[in-house]
Amino acid sequence: MKKGCPFGTHRVIEPQGVLPQPANRIDNDMAIYDNEILIDVQTLNIDSASFTQIKEEAGGNIEKIKAIMKKIVETKGKHQNPVTGSGGMLIGRVEKIGPALEGKCPLKVGDKIATLVSLSLTPLKIDEIHEVRKDIDQVDIQGKAILFESGIYAVIPEDLPENLALSVLDVAGAPAQTAKLVKPGDTVMVIGGAGKSGMLCLYEAKKRAGITGKVICLTHSEKSIKRVQEAQLADEYIVADATNAVEVMEKVKRVTDGQMADIVINCVNVPNTEMASILAAKDDGLIYFFSMATNFTKAALGAEGVGRDTTMIMGNGYTKGHAEIALQIMRESEPLRKVYEELYA
Amino acid sequence: MKKGCPFGTHRVIEPQGVLPQPANRIDNDMAIYDNEILIDVQTLNIDSASFTQIKEEAGGNIEKIKAIMKKIVETKGKHQNPVTGSGGMLIGRVEKIGPALEGKCPLKVGDKIATLVSLSLTPLKIDEIHEVRKDIDQVDIQGKAILFESGIYAVIPEDLPENLALSVLDVAGAPAQTAKLVKPGDTVMVIGGAGKSGMLCLYEAKKRAGITGKVICLTHSEKSIKRVQEAQLADEYIVADATNAVEVMEKVKRVTDGQMADIVINCVNVPNTEMASILAAKDDGLIYFFSMATNFTKAALGAEGVGRDTTMIMGNGYTKGHAEIALQIMRESEPLRKVYEELYA
Ligand SMILES: NC(=O)c1ccc[n+]([C@@H]2O[C@H](COP(=O)([O-])OP(=O)(O)OC[C@H]3O[C@@H](n4cnc5c(N)ncnc54)[C@H](OP(=O)(O)O)[C@@H]3O)[C@@H](O)[C@H]2O)c1
Ligand SMILES: NC(=O)c1ccc[n+]([C@@H]2O[C@H](COP(=O)([O-])OP(=O)(O)OC[C@H]3O[C@@H](n4cnc5c(N)ncnc54)[C@H](OP(=O)(O)O)[C@@H]3O)[C@@H](O)[C@H]2O)c1
Numbered sequence: 001m002k003k004g005c006p007f008g009t010h011r012v013i014e015p016q017g018v019l020p021q022p023a024n025r026i027d028n029d030m031a032i033y034d035n036e037i038l039i040d041v042q043t044l045n046i047d048s049a050s051f052t053q054i055k056e057e058a059g060g061n062i063e064k065i066k067a068i069m070k071k072i073v074e075t076k077g078k079h080q081n082p083v084t085g086s087g088g089m090l091i092g093r094v095e096k097i098g099p100a101l102e103g104k105c106p107l108k109v110g111d112k113i114a115t116l117v118s119l120s121l122t123p124l125k126i127d128e129i130h131e132v133r134k135d136i137d138q139v140d141i142q143g144k145a146i147l148f149e150s151g152i153y154a155v156i157p158e159d160l161p162e163n164l165a166l167s168v169l170d171v172a173g174a175p176a177q178t179a180k181l182v183k184p185g186d187t188v189m190v191i192g193g194a195g196k197s198g199m200l201c202l203y204e205a206k207k208r209a210g211i212t213g214k215v216i217c218l219t220h221s222e223k224s225i226k227r228v229q230e231a232q233l234a235d236e237y238i239v240a241d242a243t244n245a246v247e248v249m250e251k252v253k254r255v256t257d258g259q260m261a262d263i264v265i266n267c268v269n270v271p272n273t274e275m276a277s278i279l280a281a282k283d284d285g286l287i288y289f290f291s292m293a294t295n296f297t298k299a300a301l302g303a304e305g306v307g308r309d310t311t312m313i314m315g316n317g318y319t320k321g322h323a324e325i326a327l328q329i330m331r332e333s334e335p336l337r338k339v340y341e342e343l344y345a
Numbered sequence: 346m347k348k349g350c351p352f353g354t355h356r357v358i359e360p361q362g363v364l365p366q367p368a369n370r371i372d373n374d375m376a377i378y379d380n381e382i383l384i385d386v387q388t389l390n391i392d393s394a395s396f397t398q399i400k401e402e403a404g405g406n407i408e409k410i411k412a413i414m415k416k417i418v419e420t421k422g423k424h425q426n427p428v429t430g431s432g433g434m435l436i437g438r439v440e441k442i443g444p445a446l447e448g449k450c451p452l453k454v455g456d457k458i459a460t461l462v463s464l465s466l467t468p469l470k471i472d473e474i475h476e477v478r479k480d481i482d483q484v485d486i487q488g489k490a491i492l493f494e495s496g497i498y499a500v501i502p503e504d505l506p507e508n509l510a511l512s513v514l515d516v517a518g519a520p521a522q523t524a525k526l527v528k529p530g531d532t533v534m535v536i537g538g539a540g541k542s543g544m545l546c547l548y549e550a551k552k553r554a555g556i557t558g559k560v561i562c563l564t565h566s567e568k569s570i571k572r573v574q575e576a577q578l579a580d581e582y583i584v585a586d587a588t589n590a591v592e593v594m595e596k597v598k599r600v601t602d603g604q605m606a607d608i609v610i611n612c613v614n615v616p617n618t619e620m621a622s623i624l625a626a627k628d629d630g631l632i633y634f635f636s637m638a639t640n641f642t643k644a645a646l647g648a649e650g651v652g653r654d655t656t657m658i659m660g661n662g663y664t665k666g667h668a669e670i671a672l673q674i675m676r677e678s679e680p681l682r683k684v685y686e687e688l689y690a
Contacts, residue, residue, distance in 0.1 A: 007624075007651050009591055017589055019620060021650050117650055152652040173649070244362055246354055275364060279352075289641070289659075296634070296641045296659060304518070304662035305366050305466050306352050307497040312659040314634075314641060317649035 001099065004033030008148035011123055013077070020078070020148070021121040028077035028123040030144045037107065037147040038096035044069075044119065044139045045166060047088040050081035051137040066129045069139065073126050080120035087119030088137070090145055091156065091166070101149065114169055115145070116152040116323065136163075154323035160330055164337075167344035168326045171197035173315065174267060174290045175204040175329060176322035181263055181288060181313075182208035189252060189261040189280055191242050192268035193217030193234065194224035196344060197290055201265050202233040203329050203336055216255060218242065231335040242268055245275035252280045266291045274299040281310050290315035346444065349378030353493035356468055358422070365423070365493070366466040373422035373468040375489045382452065382492040383441035389464065389484045390511060392433040395426035396482040411474045414484065418471050425465035432465030433482070435490055436501065436511070446494065459514055460490070461497040461668065481508075499668035505675055509682075512689035513671045516542035518660065519612060519635045520549040520674060521667035526608055526633060526658075527553035534597060534606040534625055536587050537613035538562030538579065539569035541689060542635055546610050547578040548674050548681055561600060563587065576680040587613055590620035597625045611636045619644040626655050635660035 004010045008020045011027040020026050032038050046054070046069075058064035073079055080087050094111045107113065115122060123146040130140040147153060154169050156162060174197040182188055188205040192198045194217065206215045217234035219225050225237050236255040240248050252260055264287045266277045271293040278299070281287055287310055289299065294314070303310050330337045349355045353365045356372040365371050377383050391399070391414075403409035418424055425432050439456045452458065460467060468491040475485040492498060499514050501507060519542040527533055533550040537543045539562065551560045562579035564570050570582050581600040585593050597605060609632045611622045616638040623644070626632055632655055634644065639659070648655050675682045 007591075017591060019590060019650070021647070022620075117652070118646065121650055150652045152649070245364060246352075246362060275367075292642055292645065294641045296639045297637055299659050300637065300661055301463065302366070304497070305364070305462055307462070307495045307663055308661070309663060309665050310661060312661060314644050314657040314659055316645055316653070316655060316657060318652055318654060320654050 001034045003100070004035045004149065006035065006149040008121065011146070019121070021118065024076065026077040026123055028073070028125050028146075030125055030146070032096055032098050032146065034098045034100040035149040036098045037094060037101070037105070039090070039092040039113070039115070039145045039147060040095045041090050041092040041124070041141055041143045041145050043091045044079065044141060045088045045090065046079070046137045046139060047081070047084070047086040047119070048137055049084045050086045050088060053081060053083050055134065060134075062132050062134075065132050069129065070126055073124050078120060078122055078124050085120065087121070090115050090119060090122070091162070092145065095144070107155070112156045113153045114156055114166060115147055116154055116169060116172070116318070122146065122151070152318055157327055160327065161341070161345055164330060164340060164345035165327060167196065167340065168200070168330055169323055171200065172322040172326035173317040173319055174265070175200035176319045176325040177288055177290070177315065178204040178265060179208055179325055180319065181286065182213070184208070184210045185212040186262040187214045187216070187256055187259065188263045188265065189216040189218060190265045190267060191218045191273060191277060191280070192266065192291070194219035194228050195267055195269065198267035199228065199231070199233060199336060199339065200326060200329055201267060202228065203333055204325070205265070206233065214256070216252065216261065218248065227339060231339055233336070242273040242276045243270065245279050248276035249279040261285060263288065266294065269293060271295065272298070275302045278303050278306065278308055278310055281308075283309055286311045286313065288313045288315060346379045348445070349380045349494065351380065351494040353466065356491070364466070366463065369421065371422040371468055373418070373470050373491075375470055375491070377441055377443050377491065379443045379445040380494040381443045382439060382446070382450070384435070384437040384458070384460070384490045384492060385440045386435050386437040386469070386486055386488045386490050388436045389424065389486060390434045390436070391424070391482045391484060392426070392429070392431040392464070393482055394429045395431045395433060398426060398428050400479065405479070407477050407479070410477050414474065415471055418469050423465060423467055423469050430465065432463035432467070434515070435460050435464060435467070436507070437490065440489070452500070457501045458498045459501055459511060460492055461499055461514060461517070461663070462492075467491065467496070497663055502672055505672065506686070506690055509675060509685060509690035510672060512541065512685065513545070513675055514668055516545065517667040517671035518662040518664055519610070520545035521664045521670040522633055522635070522660065523549040523610060524553060524670055525664065526631065527558070529553070529555045530557040531607040532559045532561070532601055532604065533608045533610065534561040534563060535610045535612060536563045536618060536622060536625070537611065537636070539564035539573050540612055540614065543612035544573065544576070544578060544681060544684065545671060545674055546612060547573065548678055549670070550610070551578065559601070561597065561606065563593065572684060576684055578681070587618040587621045588615065590624050593621035594624040606630060608633065611639065614638060616640065617643070620647045623648050623651065623653055623655055626653075628654055631656045631658065633658045633660060
C-alpha cells in the first residue's frame with residue numbers, strides 16, 4: 001500500500017507542487033493510500049454560491065444539473081465549481097481506514113460522518129445521482145470519496161436530526177472560537193448576531209462572560225432582533241447598519257457607558273463592516289472576523305487610520321473540538337434549538 | 346472654536362456618515378477644530394504604488410507630476426490617489442495645537458514630526474511644490490495639513506538621519522508586534538526576512554526569543570540571504586519560494602527537527618504565501634500577517650483545509666510605542682543600521 005502525505009499532495013496531478021485545493025486536477029482513484037479514509041458517500045451538500053451557479057447554468061433542469069456535476073468531478077477529480085472555486089461538504093459512512101491511521105484516528109468502519117473540509121479538495125467519484133434537492137443544495141448520490149489524514153470531520157450524532165446537525169456544523173468554528181476567547185466579565189459584541197453563526201456565538205459568549213459580563217447583539221433588521229430577544233440570547237440589543245461605522249460606534253457607546261467592547265465577533269455576510277468592528281472595540285480590544293466578506297487591507301489600514309491597537313484575528317473555520325462544542329449547544333438550549341429547527345433544519 | 350470628532354468625521358463632505366479615509370472629499374480648510382493639530386508641511390512621502398501611477402500618467406514629466414498632485418488635493422481635500430486609493434505620509438513642524446488636546450498630547454509647537462496615518466485621510470493644502478525627488482517618492486512642498494486627535498505620529502529623532510528614520514517608521518508596526526508576541530524559547534520564522542520590515546522583525550525576534558529560542562529567516566534570493574547572514578540576524582537561513590507551500594514546509598521541518606515554528610511572521614510583498622505560512626507553523630502556532638498582499642479567504646479556508654488550529658493575526662500597522670521600538674533598533678544594532686543606511690536612506 002502506498003504511503004501518503006498528510007495533506008494529500010500525493011493525489012495532485014496538475015499543477016505539481018501545490019496542495020489539493022488549488023490544484024486543477026487530483027487523482028480520484030479509490031484505492032486508498034496508507035493514511036487515507038474511504039467514504040461511502042450518501043449526500044453532497046453543495047456550497048450555496050456554487051449550487052446557485054450550477055442551477056442557473058442548467059436553467060433549473062434537474063438532468064442538466066446532474067450532467068454538470070458529473071462533468072466537474074470527471075474533469076477535476078473533485079467537486080470544485082470552476083466558476084465559483086468553492087466546494088461544500090459530504091455525508092457518508094466510513095468504508096475503509098488506512099493502516100497508518102490505526103490508533104491515531106477514533107473512527108471505525110460503519111461510522112456515519114460529515115466531512116468538514118471542503119469538497120474543493122476531496123477526491124470524489126460519482127457513480128450515480130439519485131436525487132437533487134434543489135431548495136436546500138443537497139444531492140443524494142452513489143459514490144465514494146477520500147478523506148486525507150489532515151482532513152477534519154464530525155461523527156453525526158444519534159440524538160440530533162441530521163439536517164440540524166449539518167447546519168450547525170457548517171458554522172461550528174465561530175462558537176468554538178468564542179468559547180475560547182471570552183473570559184468572565186468580558187463585554188462581548190456579536191455583529192450579525194441574529195444569523196446562523198451569530199446566534200451560536202451569542203450563546204457561547206453569554207455562557208463564558210457570565211453574570212459579570214455583558215453580551216450585545218447587533219443585527220440589521222427589527223425582525224431578526226425579535227427572534228434573538230425571544231430566545232434571550234443577549235443582554236443588550238442594537239439594530240444598526242454595520243457598514244455605518246459611526247452609527248455603530250455611537251450605539252455601542254450608549255449601551256456600554258462609553259466603555260466599548262472587550263471582544264467583537266463579526267458574523268455578518270456583507271462587506272465593509274471592518275471599520276464598525278474596530279470602532280466598537282476598546283483600544284486594546286480583540287476582534288474576531290468570522291465573516292468571509294472581511295477584507296484584509298481594509299481591516300489593517302482601518303485600525304492604523306484611527307490609531308487603534310486592536311488585535312484582529314482571522315476566522316479560521318477550524319479549532320479543536322469545534323464540532324462537539326457547536327452540537328452541544330443544540331442539546332443545552334431548548335429555545336435556540338427551536339429557532340434552528342425552524343430556520344435551518 | 347468648533348469641537349471635532351476624534352476620527353475627523355466632522356471634516357467629511359461627501360458621502361456623509363463615512364470616515365475620512367473612504368470619503369470622496371473632505372474639508373481642507375486650515376482653521377483648526379478644538380482637537381486638531383495644524384502642521385506646517387515640509388515633505389510628502391507618496392505611497393510607492395500611488396507615485397508609480399502618477400509618474401506613469403505624467404510620462405515622467407516633473408511639471409505634469411506637480412499638476413496631477415495639485416489636482417488630487419484640490420478635488421479631494423487630501424492626497425489620495427484616485428486610481429490606487431492609497432496615500433503616503435508627511436513630515437512637517439507642529440504649528441498649532443487645539444486647546445482640547447492640552448495635557449493630553451505630548452507635542453509642542455515647533456516639534457518636527459512624521460504623521461503615521463495615511464495621507465489618504467489627512468486634510469492637506471498645497472501652496473507650492475518646490476521639488477520632486479522622483480527616485481525616492483518624496484516631494485517637498487509649502488503647505489499645511491491637519492492631524493486628527495486619533496491620528497498617530499512620531500517625533501523625528503535628533504540623533505538619526507531623517508531619511509533613515511522615515512524608512513524605519515514606514516514599517517514600524519512589524520517589529521513592535523514581534524516584540525510583543527515573541528517569548529523566550531520560541532522558534533520564530535520570518536518569511537521575507539531580508540526585506541525592510543523583515544530584518545527589523547528578525548532583530549526583535551532574536552532579542553525576545555533569546556538564547557533558548559531559534560530564529561529562522563526565509564527569503565527568495567541567495568543575494569539577500571547573504572546580507573542577512575552577514576548582519577547575523579538569524580540562527581537558521583532558508584532560501585525558498587514562499588508561494589510553494591510544500592517546499593517551505595519541508596525546509597522548515599529540516600531546520601526545526603520536525604517541530605515547526607511557534608510563531609510565523611509574514612513580511613513578503615507578493616500574494617499566495619498564506620499556505621506556506623500555515624504549514625510552517627505548529628498546529629497551535631501563531632501567524633502574524635504583516636504583508637498587505639494577504640488574502641483573508643485564502644488564509645481562513647487554507648487553515649481549515651489542512652485542519653490546523655493556528656491563530657492568525659492581521660497586521661495592524663499600529664501598536665502602542667511602535668515608532669520608539671523600531672527607531673531604537675537603529676541605535677542598538679550597528680550592522681543593521683549600516684544595511685538600512687545603504688539600502689533605504
Ligand atoms: N470562517 C469560516 O470558516 C466560515 C465558515 C462558514 C461561514 N462563514 C461566514 O460567516 C458569515 C456569516 O454566516 P451565517 O451563515 O451566520 O450568515 P447569516 O445567517 O446569513 O447571518 C448574517 C447576519 O448578518 C446580519 N447583517 C447582514 N447585513 C448587515 C448589516 N449591514 N448590518 C448589520 N448586520 C447585518 C444579518 O442581520 P439580519 O438578520 O438583521 O439581516 C444576520 O444577522 C458569512 O460571511 C460566511 O461566509 C465563515
Ligand atoms: N500592515 C501594515 O501596516 C504594513 C505597513 C507597511 C508595509 N506593509 C507590507 O509589508 C510587506 C513587506 O514590506 P517590506 O517593505 O518589508 O518589503 P520588501 O522590503 O520589499 O521585502 C520583501 C521580502 O519578501 C521576500 N520575498 C518576495 N517574494 C518572495 C517569495 N516568492 N518567496 C520568499 N520570499 C519572498 C523578499 O525576498 P528577496 O529579497 O530574496 O527577494 C524580501 O525579503 C508589504 O506587503 C507591505 O505592503 C504592511
